Amino acid sequence: MEFIKVNEAYAKHIALIELNRPKELNALNLQLMGELRDTLKALDDNDEVRVIILTGNKKAFAAGADIKQMANKTAIDMLKIDQFSTWDQIRKTKKPLIAAVSGFALGGGCELAMTCDMIIASESAKFGQPEIKIGVMPGAGGTQRLTKAIGKAKAMELVLTGRFISSEEAMSYGLVNKVVPVEMYMHEATSLAKEIANMSPIAAQLAKESVNRSFETHLDEGLTFERKNFYLTFSSEDQTEGMQAFVEKRKPEYKGK
Template sequence: MSTSTLGRVVLSKFLGNKSNFKYNQVTKNVRLFSAVADNFEFIKLSKTGEQQNIGLIQLNRPKALNALNNGLMEEVGKALEKLDSDSSVGAIVITGNEKAFAAGADIKEMANNTFAQCVGGNFLESWTKVSSTRKPLIAAVNGYALGGGCELAMMCDIIYAGESAKFGQPEILIGIIPGAGGTQRLIRSVGKSKAMEIVLTGNQVNAQDAEKMGLVSKVFPADKLLGETVKLAEKIASNSQITNAIAKECVNVALESTLKEGLRFEKRMFHACFATKDQKEGMAAFVEKRKAKFTNE
């Protein structure tokens, strides 16, 4: 790990032995986009799944353990915008490599920032594109998901983890706090006490404990993780894209409103489903005991 991630001063504290497992890249049935605009420097963008309807974004700065610099996050934002507007894509997966999902934001890049520069330049603004993605977004986390890497995973709708995954918010150890949702999203997943412990100590949480505390949905062997994540994405993508988007919005509203307001919003969105062709098709298919053929209308 280089000084461009969490810094040599905390290297031994944050990172233990390197992972030695093989990483399943799920290359079968993966087709790369061919457009020139998709020649990214810091990520790999492809489609996968039996129907090629799953967008796959792989963070690709292996020498820096996928440290999240501005260029990488801008590319992630562009890739998500492309996939979000692609009608053939029903769900999106973000992953890293066998050693790291992302070991943190690029500390070397931000070390000399001033308060005025951060405010004037709207620092970290590009990260909001992840949480504003309309389509279901799943993080497949192997290795380290620390600092900004943990925050990026939490911006996704679901987190699947490999058995050796490590989560944490170690910013406190280098004199800052999480700045991309770490103090806000973590407490909604694990509660106040656990969130405080993670944020104030900088300690890492292994995949098994992350699952127990509700940060992670499921844990798999490292070489099975991406395949299982794609299976989940395919299951979700088989639904109506309209209904997926409505359901996702309702769950997110529940995190940001009172129960009364959330219930009111949910009821209105439930009513709205009856204005779609997919509702008519879904219910007709159920009555006729056949598989629904959704048209996303």
């Protein structure tokens, strides 16, 4: 891997992915996104990994897409490149995915953070969809996920002005889970990952799937989907262990089976 670093054993049952184009502020080029897609697929298939943390560095999570790769393209060129198929695969990651964001998370960087399930931000984090300033618009989910996260009025404002928002403002809108000092954001993301990794990985994946489905269905359909996943947990050894441990007043030992 040239543009990402991977630690499959960052902590017990936790993998860490670091975007690694520091000179370009982790701008998301096609190769980086392909490496990220392939890595997430491999970690999904790794039974030892239960939670994944995605991060950049203190200066930038990702400052946007690599504009140099797109500046001279035509609509047909972009259609043939089909870069968004990679994003679609990343979106399908089954395991809980936490974005640890410091510095710039702009354009594609903001969209990538929103593709994750949770966001821990440092006090220096800046979020935004500034594509309008270069004559285009978000194309990797910015108009859709941002609207679902913070509502129409604020999403419209940010998309149409390209304004950046601070981590505190992002938290006030419900875009991020927590804001901490820069020196603590990886610690906080790791603490959250450890808490989730202690749960049944089967239940966690089914719960993630159910929460995400709520954005795609009406209430009745969503409730039906939730109930089916709830019933499915009762076919796992983890369910037996979890309930037995509760009765016996001890800590459960989940095996992901």
